[in-house]
Amino acid sequence: xxxxxxxxxxxxxxxxxxxxxxxxxxxxxxxxxxxxxxxxxxxxxxxxxxxxxxxxxxxxxxxxxxxxxxxxxxxxxxxxxxxxxxxxxxxxxxxxxxx
Amino acid sequence: xxxxxxxxxxxxxxxxxxxxxxxxxxxxxxxxxxxxxxxxxxxxxxxxxxxxxxxxxxxxxxxxxxxxxxxxxxxxxxxxxxxxxxxxxxxxxxxxxxxxxxxxxxxxxxxxxxxxxxxxxxxxxxxxxxxxxxxxxxxxxxxxxxxxxxxxxxxxxxxxxxxxxxxxxxxxxxxxxxxxxxxxxxxxxxxxxxxxxxxxxxxxxxxxxxxxxxxxxxxxxxxxxxxxxxxxxxxxxxxxxxxxxxxxxxxxxxxxxxxxxxxxxxxxxxxxxxxxxxxxxxxxxxxxxxxxxxxxxxxxxxxxxxxxxxxxxxxxxxxxxxxxxxxxxxxxxxxxxxxxxxxxxxxxxxxxxxxxxxxxxxxxxxxxxxxxxxxxxxxxxxxxxxxxxxxxxxxxxxxxxxxxxxxxxxxxxxxxxxxxxxxxxxxxxxxxxxx
Numbered sequence: 001x002x003x004x005x006x007x008x009x010x011x012x013x014x015x016x017x018x019x020x021x022x023x024x025x026x027x028x029x030x031x032x033x034x035x036x037x038x039x040x041x042x043x044x045x046x047x048x049x050x051x052x053x054x055x056x057x058x059x060x061x062x063x064x065x066x067x068x069x070x071x072x073x074x075x076x077x078x079x080x081x082x083x084x085x086x087x088x089x090x091x092x093x094x095x096x097x098x099x
Numbered sequence: 100x101x102x103x104x105x106x107x108x109x110x111x112x113x114x115x116x117x118x119x120x121x122x123x124x125x126x127x128x129x130x131x132x133x134x135x136x137x138x139x140x141x142x143x144x145x146x147x148x149x150x151x152x153x154x155x156x157x158x159x160x161x162x163x164x165x166x167x168x169x170x171x172x173x174x175x176x177x178x179x180x181x182x183x184x185x186x187x188x189x190x191x192x193x194x195x196x197x198x199x200x201x202x203x204x205x206x207x208x209x210x211x212x213x214x215x216x217x218x219x220x221x222x223x224x225x226x227x228x229x230x231x232x233x234x235x236x237x238x239x240x241x242x243x244x245x246x247x248x249x250x251x252x253x254x255x256x257x258x259x260x261x262x263x264x265x266x267x268x269x270x271x272x273x274x275x276x277x278x279x280x281x282x283x284x285x286x287x288x289x290x291x292x293x294x295x296x297x298x299x300x301x302x303x304x305x306x307x308x309x310x311x312x313x314x315x316x317x318x319x320x321x322x323x324x325x326x327x328x329x330x331x332x333x334x335x336x337x338x339x340x341x342x343x344x345x346x347x348x349x350x351x352x353x354x355x356x357x358x359x360x361x362x363x364x365x366x367x368x369x370x371x372x373x374x375x376x377x378x379x380x381x382x383x384x385x386x387x388x389x390x391x392x393x394x395x396x397x398x399x400x401x402x403x404x405x406x407x408x409x410x411x412x413x414x415x416x417x418x419x420x421x422x423x424x425x426x427x428x429x430x431x432x433x434x435x436x437x438x439x440x441x442x443x444x445x446x447x448x449x450x451x452x453x454x455x456x457x458x459x460x461x462x463x464x465x466x467x468x469x470x471x472x473x474x475x476x477x478x479x480x481x482x483x484x485x486x487x488x489x490x491x492x493x494x495x496x497x498x499x500x501x502x503x504x505x506x507x508x509x510x511x512x513x514x515x516x517x518x519x520x521x522x523x524x525x526x527x528x529x530x531x532x533x534x
Contacts, residue, residue: 009354009358010354013289013354013375013378014378016375016376016377016378017377017378017379020137038347039347042346042347042350045346045350045351045352046285046343046346046347046350046351046352046353048285048287048352048353048354048380049380050352050354068144068378068379068380068381069142070265070285070380070381070382071264071265071382072285072343072346072380072382074265074277075265075277075278075279075280075283075343075382076280076343076347078277079277085267086267087135087229087267088135088229089229089247090135090226090227090228090229090246090247090248091135091136091137091226091227093142094141094142095136095137095141096140096141096142096143096144096206096207096377096379097207097376097377098205098206098207098208098290098334098376098377098379099140099141099143099144099145099147099205099206099207099210099379
């Protein structure tokens with residue numbers, strides 16, 4: 001219940017933002033895995049846009065549409081190869097009105 | 100796509116990239132600046148406070164047309180617990196001067212203005228262009244870049260990497276390491292809009308006067324972190340940031356912290372009735388002097404957040420970014436003026452010039468501060484804030500208890516929480532790190 005409330009709140013926050021989503025070309029991908037590492041699992045809480053979520057098999061999945069490109073997940077999980085992180089193509093992704 | 104060869108390519112149109120591109124273009128260099136956002140500023144996030152002195156050194160008459168929000172006349176430093184804040188406030192009419200010292204700004208607007216200055220100085224600015232790769236020659240010298248636009252490589256004598264805190268290019272090319280979770284903070288921020296006169300009433304301001312609050316305490320839930328509230332003309336920037344390593348260890352969510360800060364009894368009335376128009380997140384370099392990477396090499400220099408140049412103690416970042424961009428540009432102009440090649444050896448001039456500036460001097464002064472805040476940070480961010488609140492309340496509340504007993508109780512609370520040795524050790528460690 002608490003989790004659902006929190007999630008809807010983040011979505012409310014992201015709703016204020018402007019994005020140009022590059023459909024079919026996600027700029028972050030999670031490598032298929034059996035069990036997530038501690039860092040990958042932490043992203044389900046730490047990602048400020050709550051892009052990371054657990055599926056019913058306990059694996060971490062990503063929906064990067066609301067991503068603000070802060071780079072936190074890259075710092076935590078790129079070196080280990082658990083995620084692939086690229087900049088969105090020029091002009092795509094988050095477009096801060098105020099920053 | 101682009102056939103000509105440039106004197107310099109600048110990657111990124113934030114503070115450091117704009118400072119570098121402007122300075123080189125004003126000295127007559129042929130500069131290409133590449134920005135992946137739709138417009139300069141669309142990927143940039145800052146609190147934001149802008150320090151006039153560092154911009155004056157680049158654009159002396161910036162006050163004529165730069166989009167500035169409020170000049171700061173008051174700064175409040177708060178230590179918070181769940182129900183209170185204990186604060187030091189400094190307000191002075193001396194800050195109402197002809198050329199004020201600090202302003203709040205809104206980055207998307209400011210960066211568009213700065214970029215216009217860059218183009219007026221003669222640089223070519225290309226937005227919606229993501230640089231995908233650095234191009235190197237047989238001797239490993241950086242000679243250009245590849246982008247996600249159609250066409251081949253674009254060549255230049257030197258590439259200025261102003262790609263921001265988690266810059267992909269430099270880290271992937273092995274020019275520097277990826278920042279560590281314990282050397283970067285994740286900050287989230289909301290823009291709260293309110294009528295101008297409401298902001299002025301709530302903070303006791305007139306005209307363009309501004310007030311900022313910066314707060315440590317239980318709002319960061321034991322993590323090393325800082326909350327902030329900055330007044331803009333018609334909005335309030337409200338945010339909080341903590342070390343990424345702490346977020347992971349505590350499994351905390353930044354938006355939960357932000358919502359708790361918004362609901363704190365000391366903050367809630369200040370933003371009451373506001374309309375939120377944006378939610379942003381960004382990383383802030385916190386590693387200080389010891390996290391500064393190699394700053395130059397054959398055909399390249401790195402500036403700003405990408406070079407981890409941020410003074411966490413004083414919460415200065417964009418001025419270090421601007422200054423490093425300007426100094427790198429000045430070094431490149433000097434090498435160019437004597438027809439020198441952009442080799443590692445010649446570009447070492449940037450490092451030498453930066454060493455003599457306030458940028459490196461300040462970071463060196465606080466070189467031990469990050470380590471201090473990373474070990475037992477809960478004492479500084481939870482234990483002491485609670486003790487301070489209790490001590491202040493004990494002092495203020497009049498309930499018939501003799502003063503001598505109140506003082507004894509306060510002393511006993513400090514000793515019970517940290518022990519005599521702990522108190523002395525914390526004080527000594529803090530003094531040494533500050534020195």
